[in-house]
Amino acid sequence: MTDVFGTAGVDRTGLGRPDWTPLAVLATGQFLVVLTTSIVNVALPTVSDGLKLSEQGQAWIVNAYGLAFGALLLVGGRAADLLGRRTVLLAGLGLFAVGSLLAASAPTAWLLIAARALQGVGGAALAPAALALVMVVYPAGAARGRALAVWGAVSAVGGAAGVLLGGLLTEALGWRAVFWAPVPVTALVVLGCLRHVDRDAPQPADGGADFLGAATVTAGLVAFVLGVSGAGRTGWLSEAVLAPVGAAVVLLGAFLVVERRTAQP
Known part of the structure; x- marks a missing residue:
């Protein structure tokens, strides 16, 4: 399959078998999106104590992310079509990282909620662009079926891992660690995209x-x-x-x- 990537979409090894490196990079991005949905849940009581949050404020730390992500998901997918999938993916990763940094250092509840919303905006760009890239890199058939199976499994694991990691990080390092943790992983995904995911052409x-x-x-x-x-x-x-x-x-x-x-x- 020769496409907008300029090389065989699944056989970059030259050995007649799929190259799963792009999938590993893109699936890690999806893992971050799902992880960030649940990682904060266990930390909420500690966050509440640290920032003197009301019950409504606690709810909005969760809702701000989910609302921004869900509301802008269609927009993110359309932007990926118009501007280029890899371009929107990298932009989403950048917003996600900035939101994580701001959340980790937020001195007040309102700034934390705003940072969570920014994470959601980044996720809404990241998730549809990454999935679209998977569909382009791996053509219809066995390779795409396996790629989508991995994608689904990673999404499921991300939700469970968020709960586990949220508890461990909060207990060991404090609640701000749950927001610091995605930052280095996001940086690795950015580097992986630049190295292993080829630029695609926007669709006018x-x-x-x-x-x-x-x-x-x-x-x-x-x-x-x-x-x-x-x-x-x-x-x-x-x-x-x-x-x-x-x-x-x-x-x-x-x-x-x-x-x-x-x-x-």
């Missing part, structure tokens, strides 16, 4: 980028999660819940209309 969009679709789906998901996350404190029928959920319904409805009419959804 004849109808332009779908900025309105990106804005409506992202804002709609954010509004929905904001509303639902407050239900435990104020009740499902409170204005604090109904207003953002209502806004989410309108925004997501607008998203569907936009996607039906745009040339490049």
